[in-house]
Amino acid sequence: MSVDRSEWPEYLDYTYDMFLSSIDGEQSEAVRFARWVDEVERDGLYPFEAPRLEAQYPRVRAERTDGTPLELLNFSSYNYLGLGYHPEVIAAAKDALDRYGLGACSSPVQAGTLGLHRELENRLVEFIGLPGRGASLFSSGYAVNTGTISALMKRRHHIVIDKSAHMSILEGAQLSRAKTEYFEHNDPDHLREVLEGIDSAVQRVLVCTEGVFSADGDFGRLDEIVAVAREHGAQVLVDEAHSFLVAGPNGRGVAEERGVLDEVDYLVVTFSKALGGIGGALIARKEVTRYVNWYARCRMFSCALDPAVTAGVTKALELAAGSEGDERRARVRANAERLRRRLQDRVDIGPSRSWIVPVIYGSENDTIMLADYLLRRGQEGSVMEFPAVPVNEARIRLFVTSEHEAAHIDACADNILDAAKHFGFLREEDRP
Amino acid sequence: MTDPRPQGVNTKAQPDRARSVVGSNDDDERYASCDSRPLTLSWTINRHLFYTFEVDIDEAERIVPAPLQVVELRPSVALMSVGVLRYEPGHFGPGSPVFLEVVGAIHVSPDLSTDMPVPTMTFSTFQVLSDSPDFVANEDDTLYTPTRLVSLEARFTGDGLGVEAWDEDGPILAMPSAHTEPRWVHKEMWGQHFTNTKGLQHGIWQWDGRLFEHQKRLPGWRLHPHPFWSGLDVGRVRSTYRTMLQEPGTLCHERFYAMRPFGS
8 A cells, every 4th residue: 555645745746847936026936945945854854965974885874954864875876987986086186186286276278277187188088089089178067068068059050959958958058049949859850850940041050969868867869869960960969977988888978889979079078977076078179179178158267177186087087998997887787787677677767778777756746755765764866856857757866886786786676666665656566 | 687797706805796616615715815815716627638838938928028037948948838628517607508718828937925835837828718708708807818709619539638629710729639548636736827908917826626747749739820829929839848637527626816916
């Protein structure tokens, strides 16, 4: 028998979009949102923003915002290869801290470019292994998209974006003020339809998509998307945030796996996922990255990546590009396969084939109660609901890493299936 | 002669129009007022299909009065909704017939300083069509919506999950039944709406009933050029966004509270 929802408080019905704005002059959206958070916290249910007390290990100590201590099975960090706490990565970061100090303390175009940055750029280009490419470093993956797209695309250009693409791509398009259109998620036929509707007088068209989509954990159909874009003279940007160093025979991402790495005009990678740090890079033709270095405003007018992170990321890249990376990639894929096998016949995991395994529980109203239920049983996942995903397709995303052990995976699956039974989202045949 | 006009309900607000509404549950105290505004209308509906579409934001902004803010779903994309409703008989006195409504609106930001549950959706209504003179008079008098009396007709699909609507000016829309496995749930929603026929007015609505909502693509939908769209170019409606369908064979309720001039 599933949970009785009849006495649940009204605030569980509220979704993110309901606080987006208010037309009054007093920021009532902030007042109402704060009231919502207060109510959830007052009832001891607030499952978000629980501070970690150590690195993103597979088991991690944390505490809820009310101070309640937590010992969690950590399936909500995208430290896919576990490099965020690798001893050699930490040592490299410490050395850089000793030598360069805390921050770069200047724009990268002025005095903020360090020898460490050049080294990381070179290693990225070397790893991608395509002639004539350069790398432009940014202090966040988000900024790579907003900075690059707004630098290269202007009014009267067109940007065509996969409907499930990351917010940073959407905001990049918005900043650019180019005409923005969308194609249905991972649908090359619809992309073709949209591209055919663009006036042939438009001089520049950019198609934006991703390697692995973070809501569904599915792979971008990059070979088909690139082919359609090429047919119509459009350029292609691929964000490999969740696939760089995890997907592809050599870890170069889904574009490598689909055989189109050399046809992607703008390859976006992040340092906060498989590399365990923060920041990101655009990899593109050398003259383009040089231009973006200057004309991406969020890069030009902000401080360069900090030395410790830059050195740590460089070391992480070195490890990930070598045999240790191969081993870790094999482990994360095997772990994800193990988790999917445990879950796929009993709950809805959507089209996931990657290390992001969504468990779709359906109703947004269940989100907080479900997240709280799992936390109290030592399980953490990353919840996602409307409008980030379609209505009635709310989900817990489970990020699998190479450092999870079989026992972690099995315990996670047990926790999820227990919650599925309690909340009534086990597949029909499994219900009592 | 009986007052042919509204069966709107709140006796304190409009004593000359007081009448209980067929099938309603307005004796429920919690619906008596909201934001210190009296309940003015309560409807019982036996078919309610509600479709939300993505539309170019500049097209939406063109028909929304300032200072309302059009909701921007994604950069350059706004939301436009169309509802097709069939009301229970008896709203305007014993024996008064079933009637239809088609309503169109752009999604706009709410006024969250209003003392009410956080609104699920807020609309700027651009057009209402109905085949009921009583309903049209009532809308004009109470909610100040831009309403026209037309020879409205609707044909619902056999499963009740799709509809075509038209009037003497021609076809308005055709929405197919596209989802084969609806999961019906009871839902209660609160929302706001704005109208602009008598200055910018702000209202509150409430809806409850059994519905299924989804965001699956609806292949084969069609919006026809028609005066209903009030100048909105239906060629710039890009795709369906969200579909909300009342469970066939059930009744739902829609309630409206007294309008107020916006900013008052």
